[in-house]
Amino acid sequence: MEFNLNSKELEKLLSKVIPAVPTRTPMAILENFLFEIEEGKLTVFSTDLEISLRSSMKINSEDKIKIVVPAHLLYDVVRALSDTQIKFETETNSKLKLTTDNGTYSLGFSSPEEFPSPPDVVAEDEINISGKELKKAIDLTSFAMSKEDMRPAMTGMLFEFTKEGVNFVSTDGHRLVRYTNKKIKNPREEQFIIPERAINVLSKLLTEKEIKATFSKTNVCFTIDDVVFVSRLIAEKYPAYNSVIPMENETELKINKNEILSTVKRMSLFSTTNTKQVKFSIKENSLIVAAEDIDSGSSAKEQVKCEYKGDQMDVGFNTAYVLDILSHINENEIVFKLHSPTKACIIEPTKQKEDEDLMLLLMPVRLNG
Amino acid sequence: MEFNLNSKELEKLLSKVIPAVPTRTPMAILENFLFEIEEGKLTVFSTDLEISLRSSMKINSEDKIKIVVPAHLLYDVVRALSDTQIKFETETNSKLKLTTDNGTYSLGFSSPEEFPSPPDVVAEDEINISGKELKKAIDLTSFAMSKEDMRPAMTGMLFEFTKEGVNFVSTDGHRLVRYTNKKIKNPREEQFIIPERAINVLSKLLTEKEIKATFSKTNVCFTIDDVVFVSRLIAEKYPAYNSVIPMENETELKINKNEILSTVKRMSLFSTTNTKQVKFSIKENSLIVAAEDIDSGSSAKEQVKCEYKGDQMDVGFNTAYVLDILSHINENEIVFKLHSPTKACIIEPTKQKEDEDLMLLLMPVRLNG
Numbered sequence: 138m139e140f141n142l143n144s145k146e147l148e149k150l151l152s153k154v155i156p157a158v159p160t161r162t163p164m165a166i167l168e169n170f171l172f173e174i175e176e177g178k179l180t181v182f183s184t185d186l187e188i189s190l191r192s193s194m195k196i197n198s199e200d201k202i203k204i205v206v207p208a209h210l211l212y213d214v215v216r217a218l219s220d221t222q223i224k225f226e227t228e229t230n231s232k233l234k235l236t237t238d239n240g241t242y243s244l245g246f247s248s249p250e251e252f253p254s255p256p257d258v259v260a261e262d263e264i265n266i267s268g269k270e271l272k273k274a275i276d277l278t279s280f281a282m283s284k285e286d287m288r289p290a291m292t293g294m295l296f297e298f299t300k301e302g303v304n305f306v307s308t309d310g311h312r313l314v315r316y317t318n319k320k321i322k323n324p325r326e327e328q329f330i331i332p333e334r335a336i337n338v339l340s341k342l343l344t345e346k347e348i349k350a351t352f353s354k355t356n357v358c359f360t361i362d363d364v365v366f367v368s369r370l371i372a373e374k375y376p377a378y379n380s381v382i383p384m385e386n387e388t389e390l391k392i393n394k395n396e397i398l399s400t401v402k403r404m405s406l407f408s409t410t411n412t413k414q415v416k417f418s419i420k421e422n423s424l425i426v427a428a429e430d431i432d433s434g435s436s437a438k439e440q441v442k443c444e445y446k447g448d449q450m451d452v453g454f455n456t457a458y459v460l461d462i463l464s465h466i467n468e469n470e471i472v473f474k475l476h477s478p479t480k481a482c483i484i485e486p487t488k489q490k491e492d493e494d495l496m497l498l499l500m501p502v503r504l505n506g
Numbered sequence: 507m508e509f510n511l512n513s514k515e516l517e518k519l520l521s522k523v524i525p526a527v528p529t530r531t532p533m534a535i536l537e538n539f540l541f542e543i544e545e546g547k548l549t550v551f552s553t554d555l556e557i558s559l560r561s562s563m564k565i566n567s568e569d570k571i572k573i574v575v576p577a578h579l580l581y582d583v584v585r586a587l588s589d590t591q592i593k594f595e596t597e598t599n600s601k602l603k604l605t606t607d608n609g610t611y612s613l614g615f616s617s618p619e620e621f622p623s624p625p626d627v628v629a630e631d632e633i634n635i636s637g638k639e640l641k642k643a644i645d646l647t648s649f650a651m652s653k654e655d656m657r658p659a660m661t662g663m664l665f666e667f668t669k670e671g672v673n674f675v676s677t678d679g680h681r682l683v684r685y686t687n688k689k690i691k692n693p694r695e696e697q698f699i700i701p702e703r704a705i706n707v708l709s710k711l712l713t714e715k716e717i718k719a720t721f722s723k724t725n726v727c728f729t730i731d732d733v734v735f736v737s738r739l740i741a742e743k744y745p746a747y748n749s750v751i752p753m754e755n756e757t758e759l760k761i762n763k764n765e766i767l768s769t770v771k772r773m774s775l776f777s778t779t780n781t782k783q784v785k786f787s788i789k790e791n792s793l794i795v796a797a798e799d800i801d802s803g804s805s806a807k808e809q810v811k812c813e814y815k816g817d818q819m820d821v822g823f824n825t826a827y828v829l830d831i832l833s834h835i836n837e838n839e840i841v842f843k844l845h846s847p848t849k850a851c852i853i854e855p856t857k858q859k860e861d862e863d864l865m866l867l868l869m870p871v872r873l874n875g
Contacts, residue, residue: 207802207804210775210776210802210804213775214772214775214806217768217771217772217775218772219768232803239769239808239809239810240769240772240806240807240808240809241806241807241808242772242776242804242805242806243804243805243806244804245802245803245804399586399588400608400609402586403583403586403587403609403611406579406582406583406586407579407611433576433579433614434601434614435576435579435611435612435613435614436611436612437583437609437610437611437612438609438610439608439609439610440608440609441608
């Protein structure tokens with residue numbers, strides 16, 4: 138085998154495929170790229186068994202060969218080279234030799250038998266999604282995915298296709314985000330749960346351009362430009378999240394997001410480390426936010442401008458969750474929809490964007506004393 | 507006690523003093539600032555017993571009081587406030603109360619008895635040093651300080667005042683850097699060793715402006731603008747470093763720094779993880795740099811342009827040390843002065859700057875086989 142490549146073009150190709158290479162794995166073979174040369178095309182494939190990435194480029198070669206090469210070593214060498222031509226050759230002693238004007242680099246390669254095959258995603262129908270809209274959906278909702286393995290469905294992000302559009306949902310039991318985008322159309326009504334690692338990789342691959350998605354029972358395949366990204370789906374039923382969204386929250390607290398965000402940031406300095414509790418004391422057009430750390434004897438309270446008509450109420454929240462939620466809303470005018478100090482609170486932008494709907498739900502905490 | 511302060515001005519003051527507050531210490535009192543109010547001046551002091559920082563600002567108050575306040579909590583609150591006026595009051599229950607237009611913040615304070623006193627540095631004579639020159643000296647040499655406690659003197663940086671100027675020296679036994687600056691004048695011949703933590707803090711405090719330094723037997727005091735920075739000195743004798751600098755290294759290898767730096771970076775990908783060894787094979791006007799990883803069976807070699815007249819020689823180095831040294835030389839034309847494969851190698855810029863001299867020494871490693 139012998140072919141020539143430009144270092145910067147190869148770097149670009151490898152940079153797209155490297156994210157699926159696991160850094161720590163008991164299966165050492167997965168730390169490699171599968172290089173496949175056929176019909177004048179080099180295809181590079183990587184997988185950690187949960188996700189896989191594949192991309193190709195044209196090369197001037199009539200060989201037909203499959204080899205397995207150390208992924209990080211090859212990627213690091215190619216990145217460390219200046220813009221130069223590289224000659225690739227396989228030698229009889231299972232060495233892949235790279236030659237440039239000034240240097241030669243020799244890497245052991247192995248045969249592809251043990252390398253897992255690229256999965257087949259049986260295409261029922263293909264959905265076109267704007268990369269920009271999908272990225273927005275991930276940015277708005279992915280933060281609330283659960284980090285705990287107890288309920289596997291909640292460690293992923295729900296893609297719920299309905300007649301009206303797509304609901305993107307994440308929850309960890311303490312908070313829930315549902316972002317609805319009515320611009321993405323799909324003929325069928327279906328639910329898929331995509332694992333966290335796949336969501337993170339997908340988010341980095343997405344650009345403004347349109348992508349294609351194909352869902353099978355067990356896998357999802359995204360085609361993003363010249364990259365094919367496949368992830369297994371979480372084969373669980375997603376919790377019936379609609380049943381926890383309260384309908385009777387009619388008391389509204391309207392507030393400026395940046396003001397309440399910076400107030401809660403200051404309160405988080407004073408709230409006791411293990412409870413992280415902050416108290417919202419609400420009465421007509423008045424909000425007092427307070428926190429105290431019993432251990433160190435420090436405390437703080439602030440008055441925040443708001444619009445509120447309703448009964449006087451004291452509600453407790455976890456500062457970390459409030460900060461997380463508020464920092465994932467882009468609009469500055471928001472509303473807290475409340476019912477009582479023990480019932481879930483809904484947080485929304487006052488004005489929803491056209492064809493979109495963002496709803497964040499936060500469970501209150503029981504106040505001390 | 508009662509006084510008013512602008513939040514941004516206080517933030518600026520505290521940011522200068524916070525670096526000496528230890529993050530982990532068995533002496534909890536050191537996690538505080540000492541606040542001293544006297545004659546219309548607020549002085550803030552912090553120390554970790556090795557280094558201390560002090561700075562002051564004028565305030566409108568006739569009180570005379572000393573209190574100890576939680577450093578990180580106060581600094582974090584002040585930083586998290588927008589530009590606003592803060593009223594400070596002490597309350598009878600040992601609370602320091604901060605009031606702004608929208609909020610009140612209460613922090614426990616304690617009495618100053620147990621807080622260590624600021625050290626007295628007996629001023630023999632004061633040296634004026636350009637902040638810019640001192641920062642350059644630290645940037646060029648501090649990286650080579652030893653991280654191991656075995657020989658305490660080598661964990662600090664040597665300031666050696668001579669009639670001709672100042673030598674700044676660091677070494678960890680594998681490499682040594684000596685930077686001489688003849689522009690800094692001092693009447694006496696003396697040696698001081700400043701600990702690593704002090705060097706790091708000093709480096710961040712320095713600006714282009716002139717500073718004052720006062721050395722006593724046990725401490726050094728730097729006055730940088732309105733900040734007084736005191737550090738203990740390492741009370742050890744610095745190794746007689748001059749005796750390890752070879753005089754007979756007359757064989758010169760002239761080379762472009764960026765080229766050899768990027769070559770060694772690529773070699774570091776191939777060198778065996780535990781030895782990190784790279785081989786320089788030198789003969790007339792020819793340098794071949796090579797590395798191999800016996801475990802993975804990968805290897806690399808590159809030809810690098812150079813000027814060399816002398817015997818053929820193979821020298822081994824540790825890639826990490828070569829990279830460290832090369833990335834701390836600012837000039838691009840450098841020379842390796844060699845004697846034999848087992849003797850220390852000197853690396854210098856081909857052309858020294860006026861009134862300056864930079865010398866880096868690197869011990870070779872024994873080549874395999």
